[in-house]
Amino acid sequence: xHPCLVGDAxxxxxxxLRLLAEAALRPVAxxxxxxxxxxxxxxxxxxxxxxLTDEQVGDLLLLLGTALRVRGRQEVPMAMxxxxxxxxxxxxxxxxxxxxxxxxxxxxxxxxxxxSRVMALVVTADxxxxxxxxxxxxxxxxxxxxxxxxxxxxxxxxxGTDYQLSFTDGSWTGSTWTGTxxxxxxxxxxxxxxxxxxxxxxxxxLSLTPAPATATVAASVEPTGQDRGExxxxxxxxxxxxxxxxxxxxxxxxxxxxxxxxRAMSQVLNALSAGLPSAASQVPPRSVAARSSxxxxxxxATLPELVAILEGARVLSPLSAVPAQVATLAEALGGPHxxxxxxxxxxxxxxxxVLAHYGRRHHPPLAAGTGSIGAELPAVDGxxxxxxxxxTSAAGTTLHVVGRNWHRVPLPGQHMGLSWWARDSFGGWHLxxxxxxxxxxxxxxxxxxxxxxLRPGVPGTADTLTLDITGHTEHLTADLTVHW
Amino acid sequence: MxxxxxxxxxxxxxxxxxxxxxxxxxxxxxGRLELPAHRDAEAERVxxxxxxxxxxxxxxxxxxxxHADDLDVLMTGPRSxxxxxxxxxxxxxxxxxxxxxxxxxxxLPASTRQPGRxxxxxxxxRKAPRLPEELLQRVQARIEVLRLLALxxxxxxxxxxTVTAAWAAASHAEQHASHQPELTAALTGxxxxxVAQWLDIxxxxxMVTPAAPDTTDCGPTRPPAHSATxxxxxxxxxxxxxxxxxxxxxxxxxxxxxLPVGWLASVWACGFALVDGHLVVAVEEPGWPRARVLALPxxxxxxxSLDLTGTDDAPVPHWALSSPG
Numbered sequence: 004x005h006p007c008l009v010g011d012a013x014x015x016x017x018x019x020l021r022l023l024a025e026a027a028l029r030p031v032a033x034x035x036x037x038x039x040x041x042x043x044x045x046x047x048x049x050x051x052x053x054x055l056t057d058e059q060v061g062d063l064l065l066l067l068g069t070a071l072r073v074r075g076r077q078e079v080p081m082a083m084x085x086x087x088x089x090x091x092x093x094x095x096x097x098x099x100x101x102x103x104x105x106x107x108x109x110x111x112x113x114x115x116x117x118x119s120r121v122m123a124l125v126v127t128a129d130x131x132x133x134x135x136x137x138x139x140x141x142x143x144x145x146x147x148x149x150x151x152x153x154x155x156x157x158x159x160x161x162x163g164t165d166y167q168l169s170f171t172d173g174s175w176t177g178s179t180w181t182g183t184x185x186x187x188x189x190x191x192x193x194x195x196x197x198x199x200x201x202x203x204x205x206x207x208x209l210s211l212t213p214a215p216a217t218a219t220v221a222a223s224v225e226p227t228g229q230d231r232g233e234x235x236x237x238x239x240x241x242x243x244x245x246x247x248x249x250x251x252x253x254x255x256x257x258x259x260x261x262x263x264x265x266r267a268m269s270q271v272l273n274a275l276s277a278g279l280p281s282a283a284s285q286v287p288p289r290s291v292a293a294r295s296s297x298x299x300x301x302x303x304a305t306l307p308e309l310v311a312i313l314e315g316a317r318v319l320s321p322l323s324a325v326p327a328q329v330a331t332l333a334e335a336l337g338g339p340h341x342x343x344x345x346x347x348x349x350x351x352x353x354x355x356x357v358l359a360h361y362g363r364r365h366h367p368p369l370a371a372g373t374g375s376i377g378a379e380l381p382a383v384d385g386x387x388x389x390x391x392x393x394x395t396s397a398a399g400t401t402l403h404v405v406g407r408n409w410h411r412v413p414l415p416g417q418h419m420g421l422s423w424w425a426r427d428s429f430g431g432w433h434l435x436x437x438x439x440x441x442x443x444x445x446x447x448x449x450x451x452x453x454x455x456x457l458r459p460g461v462p463g464t465a466d467t468l469t470l471d472i473t474g475h476t477e478h479l480t481a482d483l484t485v486h487w
Numbered sequence: 488m489x490x491x492x493x494x495x496x497x498x499x500x501x502x503x504x505x506x507x508x509x510x511x512x513x514x515x516x517x518g519r520l521e522l523p524a525h526r527d528a529e530a531e532r533v534x535x536x537x538x539x540x541x542x543x544x545x546x547x548x549x550x551x552x553x554h555a556d557d558l559d560v561l562m563t564g565p566r567s568x569x570x571x572x573x574x575x576x577x578x579x580x581x582x583x584x585x586x587x588x589x590x591x592x593x594x595l596p597a598s599t600r601q602p603g604r605x606x607x608x609x610x611x612x613r614k615a616p617r618l619p620e621e622l623l624q625r626v627q628a629r630i631e632v633l634r635l636l637a638l639x640x641x642x643x644x645x646x647x648x649t650v651t652a653a654w655a656a657a658s659h660a661e662q663h664a665s666h667q668p669e670l671t672a673a674l675t676g677x678x679x680x681x682v683a684q685w686l687d688i689x690x691x692x693x694m695v696t697p698a699a700p701d702t703t704d705c706g707p708t709r710p711p712a713h714s715a716t717x718x719x720x721x722x723x724x725x726x727x728x729x730x731x732x733x734x735x736x737x738x739x740x741x742x743x744x745x746l747p748v749g750w751l752a753s754v755w756a757c758g759f760a761l762v763d764g765h766l767v768v769a770v771e772e773p774g775w776p777r778a779r780v781l782a783l784p785x786x787x788x789x790x791x792s793l794d795l796t797g798t799d800d801a802p803v804p805h806w807a808l809s810s811p812g
Contacts, residue, residue, distance in 0.1 A: 014667050021562075021672035026691055028566065028676065062625065066562045069629050073563060073572045073636060 012231070016054045016316035017063075020045055024067045031076065039076070042067060044304045045312045052235040053420060053475055054318050106407075106446075108389050109211065110377030111486070119199075119207045121184075122392025123377030125405045125446070126211075131166075131186040131197075132446060134391040134403035136373045137206055138179045155202050158186050160194035160211065168199070171441035171448050174398065181373075181394045181401065183441065183448040220378040222481035227473055232310075232319025234422075234475055236329045239309070241422055243329075244357045245436040247336055248454035306330055324348055332358075353424050353432035360455040371396045372459030374485035382408065384420065384474030390483060393457060395465075400456035402435055404449045422473040423451055427465060433457065459487045493652045493749070494518040495773035496757040498799045500641035505576055506543040513544060513638065515645050520551045547638065550631045551646065556653035558666060561673040561751075563632055564647045565640065567680050568758070568803065572636055572643055579633040640802030648756030655749030663697060663748070670697045670748055677751060681760040682742055686733070686786070693742045698729040728768040733786040742786075754780070758803030762795055777809065 023045055027038040043064065050060040071077065109124040118138045125132040158166035166186040173182020190197065190211050199207040227234065304312065310326045313319035319326075327348040335358065350358075374393045382388075391403040402425070409419065423435030435451040442448075457465040465485055472479040499516040511524035522528055522544045535541035554560055565572045636643055653659060654670065663670060671694075679693035729746040746768065753770045754760050757778075760767055765782035768790055772779040776797040781790045797804035 017668035018671050021668050022675055022694070024562075025566075025672050025676035025679070028570075029680070029690060030569075065626070065629065066559055069633070070563045073574050073633070074570070075573065 012316075012318060013055065016049050016318065017059065019312075019316040020049060020055070020060075020063060024063065024070075027067065028070055028074070039067075039071065041308075044308065045316075048235070048304050048309055048312045049316055049318075052231045052313065052318060054231050054316055106389075108377055108379045111209065111375040111392075120373050120375070121207065121209050122373065122375045122394075122403055123389065124209065124211070125389050125391070126189055127444075127446060129187060129189055129444075130446075131184075131189060132405050132448060133184045133186065133209075134182070134405070134448070135184050135207065136179060136181045136394055137184075137199075139201070139206075156199060156206070158197060158199045160190055160198070161196040162191050162194040164188075164191060164194060166197070172439060174396075174401070176396050176398060179371075179396070181396075182450075183403065183405075185443065185448075220380060220481055220483065222381050222479060224381050224383055224477050224479045227476055227478045229473075230318055230320065230323075231475060232313035232316075233323055233325045234473070235313065236309070236319070236325045237473075238422060239306075240329050240332050240354060241434055241436065243332060243336055243338075244354060244434055245452070245454055247361050248357070248434075248452075250361075306333060328354075353434065356432035357434055357454055369395060369397055369399075369456055369458060370460045372487050374457075374459065374465065374487045376483050376485055378481065378483050380470075380472075380479060380481050383472050383477045383479040385409075386421070386474070388472070390470065390481075393453070393465075393485060395457050395459050400433070400453040401438070402451040402453055404451060406447045406449060407445045409447060419449075420474055422471075424471040424473075425453060426469040426471070427457070428467050431455075433468075457485075492773055493648060493655075493752040493756070493770075494645070496753070496759070496770065496775055496778045496797070496804075497645065497648070498775050498797075498804060500645060502639045502642060504544050504547055504638070507540075511542075511544050513547060513642075515642060518649070520548050522548055547634060550635055551649075554628075554632060554635060554646070555649050556659070557628070557632070557650060558654070558669040558673065559628065560632055560635070560646055560650045561669070561676075563629075563636065564643050565802070566676045572640070574633050574636040576634075576637050579630065579637050644756050644758075644802050648752040651748055651751035651756065652753075655747060655752060667697065671695070673751060674746055674748070677755050678744065678746060678760070681755075682731075682744065682766065685761055685764070685766050686740060686742065688738055688740050688742070692740060693744070695744045695746055698745045698747045728781060728790060731766075731768075731783065731786060756803070758797070758800075759795055759806040762793065762806050763808050765791070765793060767793075776804070778806070 020042065023038075023042045027042050029038075046055075046060045046064055049055045050057055105128075107126040109126065111121055111123060119136060121133045121135040123134065153168070153170050156168055158168050160166070166188070169185045169187075171183040171185070173180050184199070186197070194211050197207075197209050197211055198205050229237070306326070306329060310319065314321055328350055331348055332350060332354055372395050374395075376390045376392045378390045380388045380390065385408050387407050389405045391405060393403065394401050402423070419437055419440075423437075425433040425435060427433065433453040433455060435453050438450050438452045440447055440449040457468075459465050465487070468483045468485060470479075470481045470483055472481075494517055499514060501512055501514045503510040504513050506524070511522070514521045514523060525531055525542060525544055528545055528548070531539075531542060531545055535545065563572070635646055638646075651673065654663070654666075674695040674697060675693065678695040679690040682688075682693045682695075683690040729744065729750070731742065731744040734741045734743070750768070753773065754767050757770075757773075759778070759780060762780070762782065765784050767780045767782045769781040770778060771781055771792060776799075778795050778797070780793050780795060782793050783790050794809040795806040796809045797806045
C-alpha cells in the first residue's frame with residue numbers, strides 16, 4: 004500500500020501550497036522578502052511528511068520557478084524543484100517494476116565461532132545478500148586505517164559454483180570489516196556450504212541450509228494511529244536525538260537554565276530513577292544519521308514554521324501535544340526556548356531514555372560483538388524487511404536490515420519514512436536511525452545506528468529485542484532474539 | 488460545450504510573431520486566434536507533417552489550442568493589469584534549447600516528439616505518467632506556455648480567459664473536485680488583489696474558492712439582480728453569483744468569498760472586476776464597448792446592475808459607468 008495521502012487531506016495540502024505560491028508571486032515587498040523560500044520550505048515539509056508526492060511538489064516548484072522567471076524574479080526554489088522532479092522520476096521508475104520475486108531467509112545457527120560471521124543470508128532469485136563481519140588476520144598486513152580492497156576474495160560452494168562477490172560500503176575498524184556481501188548468482192539447490200576465501204585461506208564458511216532451530220518471529224502490525232503531521236514531528240524529534248548521540252562528549256546536554264529545560268531535565272532524572280538502563284558506550288559513531296534524517300527540509304524550516312505548515316495543510320491538529328513535546332525536547336537539547344509551545348507536557352518515554360543515556364558524563368567501555376537475528380517481518384507500509392543482525396563495536400551499534408518494496412526510493416538526505424525503536428529486556432529504548440543504504444535491484448541493504456548502543460555480554464540488555472517500526476499508516480512490533 | 492460569449496466584452500487584439508524571414512500578424516478576435524498571413528494554414532500544416540518547415544505562426548496557433556484548458560497557464564500568466572509578465576521570443580527559444588537546465592542526458596530532443604501532439608497538460612485529458620518522457624513532456628509543455636506568453640499581455644489575458652471559460656463549461660464540471668487546489672489558487676490569485684483594493688486590506692486577507700460549477704456555462708446568462716438579497720453576501724450563504732463574507736473590522740478584516748470559475752473569464756479577463764468602487768460579480772449582458780454587469784457596491788449589500796462603457800487599452804479595457812441617458 005502506498006502510504007501517500009489521497010482525497011481531502013491531499014487537496015487541502017495542495018491548496019495550501021498553491022495559495023502560498025500565489026502570495027509569493029505578488030509584488031516583492033522588500034529585499035528581505037522570504038515568501039518564495041517559504042513556498043520551497045513548505046513544499047519540502049509536505050513532501051517529507053508524505054502528504055504530497057515528490058512529483059506534485061516538483062511540478063508546482065517548476066511552475067513557480069517559471070512564473071517567477073517571467074516576472075524577472077529570482078528563482079529560489081528551482082534547484083530543489085529539479086531535484087524533486089528527478090526524485091519523482093526515480094520513484095516512478097521504481098513503481099513500474101514488477102512485484103519482486105520471493106526471497107528466502109537463512110538464519111545463521113547460534114554459536115558461530117568468533118571471527119568472521121554472517122548475520123543472516125537473504126537468498127533472492129539472482130543473488131545472496133549477507134550482512135556480515137569479516138575479520139582479517141594480522142598476517143594479512145592490512146593498514147588499520149584502510150579497508151581491504153576485497154578484489155582478491157573468492158566465493159565457491161560445495162557444488163562447484165563460483166560466485167561473483169560485491170561489497171557495499173561498510174565500516175572498517177582495523178582488521179574487521181562490517182557491511183553487506185552480495186554474491187551472485189543464487190545458489191543451486193544442491194549447494195550446502197558457501198566458502199569465502201582470501202589468498203591467505205578461508206575467511207568464512209557458512210551453511211546454506213536454514214538453522215533447525217529457526218523460530219517464527221512474533222510480530223504484529225496495526226494502524227499507526229497518528230496523523231501525518233505528528234509522524235513528521237516524531238521523526239524530527241528522533242533526528243534531534245540522533246544528533247545528540249553524535250555530538251562530541253563535551254557537547255552533550257547543555258546546562259539547564261530556564262523553566263522548560265528544568266522540566267525536561269526533571270523528566271530525564273525521573274526516568275533515570277525509574278531504573279532505565281544505565282550505562283553504555285563510547286561516543287557513538289560519527290554516522291550520517293542526523294544528516295540523513297534532518298536533511299534540508301527539517302534543517303531549514305523552524306519548528307513554529309513547520310507546525311504552521313502542517314496545521315495549514317490540515318495534517319496536524321491544533322490540539323496535538325506533539326509540537327509542545329518537540330519544542331520541549333529541542334529546548335532541552337540547547338535549542339531555542341519552547342516559547343508559545345511551553346506547557347507541562349510529558350515527553351514520550353523513549354525520548355527520555357535516550358536523553359538520560361546521553362546526559363551522563365561517563366559511559367563505560369563497550370564490548371564488541373556480532374549478533375545474528377535473521378528475522379523476516381510482516382510488511383509495514385508495504386515494505387518487506389529482514390532484520391539480519393547487529394554489530395556492536397567501540398564505535399557503537401549497527402542494525403543490519405535488508406528490505407524491498409519501499410514506496411519511496413531514498414536519496415541522500417531523505418528519510419525512508421519509517422521510525423525505528425528497539426526495546427531491550429530491561430525496558431531500555433534504543434533509537435534506530437538509517438545511516439547508510441545500498442540499493443541493488445529491488446533490494447535495499449540498510450544499516451541503522453542504534454542510540455544508545457546495545458551491550459553484548461551484559462545479560463538482559465541485548466539478547467532479546469522488541470522492535471517497533473512505525474510508518475505513515477502502520478506500526479509493527481516484533482520480538483527478536485539475538486544470537487551473539 | 489465551451490462558453491460562447493465571455494469574450495464579447497473584449498475588443499480584438501493583434502501582435503507580431505517572428506515567422507520565417509519576417510514577422511507576421513497574429514490576431515485575436517471574438518475568442519478565436521487568427522493568422523492573416525497564413526490564409527491556407529491547413530495546407531501548410533500538411534506540408535509540415537510531410538517534412539517541410541512549420542511556420543512559427545502555426546506552432547503558436549497549435550499551442551493555443553492545446554493549452555486552451557491548461558490550468559498551468561493560470562499559474563504562469565498575469566494576475567492583474569499591474570502584474571507584468573514579460574517573455575521574449577528569444578527567451579522561449581532559450582528555454583527550448585536549455586530545457587530549463589535539466590541534465591543534458593535527461594532531455595528529450597524536440598525532434599523526437601510527434602508534431603501536433605498534445606503534451607504535458609494539467610487538463611482533464613492528462614495521460615497516466617510515464618518516465619522519463621512524461622517528466623520531459625511536462626517541461627516541454629512549460630516551454631510552449633512561455634511561447635504563448637510571448638504573444639504579449641493582451642493575449643495573456645485572453646488566453647487565461649479561454650482557459651477559465653473552458654473550465655467553467657459544463658464539460659469540465661465533474662473535474663472541478665479533482666482540480667480544486669488549482670482553481671482556488673487561480674481565483675484567489677486574481678480576485679484577492681481586486682477585493683483588497685476594494686476594501687483597502689492586504690490581499691493575504693482574501694481567499695476565494697470556486698463556487699459550485701455552473702453547468703449553464705459562464706456568460707451573459709447570469710441571474711437578475713433581484714435574485715440576491717442583502718443578507719446573502721454577509722451571511723456567506725451562496726447566492727446565484729457566489730458569496731462574500733467579511734469577518735473582523737478595519738484593516739483586520741478577513742474575506743472569504745466564493746465565485747464561479749467563469750468569473751475569471753467573463754469578468755476578470757475582460758478587465759471589469761472593479762469599476763467605480765463596485766466589485767463586479769457577474770455579467771448580465773456582455774458587449775463591447777458597452778456591457779451590463781452585476782456588482783456589489785459594498786460588502787453585505789445587494790448586487791446592483793451597472794451599465795459600463797469600455798475604453799480600449801492594453802492589455803485589457805478600462806471600464807467606467809456609462810453616462811446617464
